[in-house]
Amino acid sequence: MAVSAHPYAGGRIGLATIHAKERAIAPPFRRLIDAKVVVAPNLNTDILGTFTGEVPRPDALVETSLLKAELVFRTMDVDCAIASEGSYGPIDRLPFNAGGLEIMAFVDRRRGIRLVETMTTHRTNWRLMAFEAGDPSVPQAVKSLGFPDYGVFVIRGSVGGYTVKDLATVDDVVAAVDREARRSEDGKALVVADMRAHRNPTRMKVLRALAWRLARRLATLCPRCGAPGFGHMLSPRGLPCEACGEPTHWIDFEVDGCACCGHAVARPRSDGRRTAPRLSCSACHG
Known part of the structure; x- marks a missing residue:
């Protein structure tokens, strides 16, 4: 598919940031879908939470990232917006090791598309x-x-x-x-x-990797309606036990779908497994 055929080609996407995240996020969108990511002016994203806890987040990471993306429409005349949220700190099971979770949200208010991509990482200097x-x-x-x-x-x-x-x-x-x-x-x-993106080169690299993931998702068009963002939506569990055939907590298959028309396609697990190990079965080891 030619880049010029993409619905967002040549358009602008607003970015909610005051910490120079455009350095990480803009290049993938320019390369993959020929869209220009522009920082939303006069927008203080710290009103939705700070890393130091002075301003608490109003909601969980996913909801806060979507709220932040919606702020773009207050100061920019665009149809699409991006925002990200991150959380870093000690890992629950490994308190002497640190990790992080990055969330990146995309909103297309004209088409009604709301997508969220996530990335976990152990690459951090948090302490x-x-x-x-x-x-x-x-x-x-x-x-x-x-x-x-x-x-x-x-x-x-x-x-x-x-x-x-x-x-x-x-x-x-x-x-x-x-x-x-x-x-x-x-x-x-x-x-x-300091985990703010402009003061933390390692976090900026994680944001860049996540931006590539989101841009690749948006570059994939729905085979039915042609809307951007066709991709993973659900991972139903219930892979049958290799011994007794009863459903387990393992993921059975994946579902890709479209946020616009609702078209969905089931696909097998990427590793090709058709049964779960007997040790994971509650019926066999109840």
Whole structure:
């Protein structure tokens, strides 16, 4: 299919960001569907939550990313919008390891298309460390986070407290730690990796990979109505047990569909499995 045949070719897509995410998101959309991603002007996306917890998210990640995309239509005369949300921190089962989840939402208000793509990652420098005033280990700890190429926050006392951002030098960080630790009730200040995209090159790479995934999805047109975004919608469970044939919790097959006309096609698992291991069957091991 020629790029010029795509419904979005030559059009503009608004992007909700104040953290330079266009550097990661614009290239895939230009390359795959010939659409120009433009940052929405006069839009403060921090009203829907901040990484430091000063402003809590109004809803879960998926819902918040869709809300953020809808904000684009307040300041731009476009039909399509993109927004992303991310969450980083310790992994529940591995508290000494960090991971992240990125959500990217696309809304086409004219066609009624609302798509969300996700990506989990272990590629992150996220870390949280507590220091008292005068702690001599602060400079080395900050450098271990990749500073100054990677940003850091200094937070008074606890997450959600007063936050110092956009620190430029190690001396600035040390001074902020000393000052905020003395002002906090517990005598400590937190140093946290800055996960805002423009201050975190690793997160920017994850966003770029996710943008390629979303752009590829939109480049796929519905075979029935020609709308963009035909792709994975459901993963029904119930793959039969290899021993007794009873349904298990394993995914049985995949369903690709269209958000416009509702056309859907079932396809087998990508690994070709037709039965689930006996050990996964509750009927055999109930």
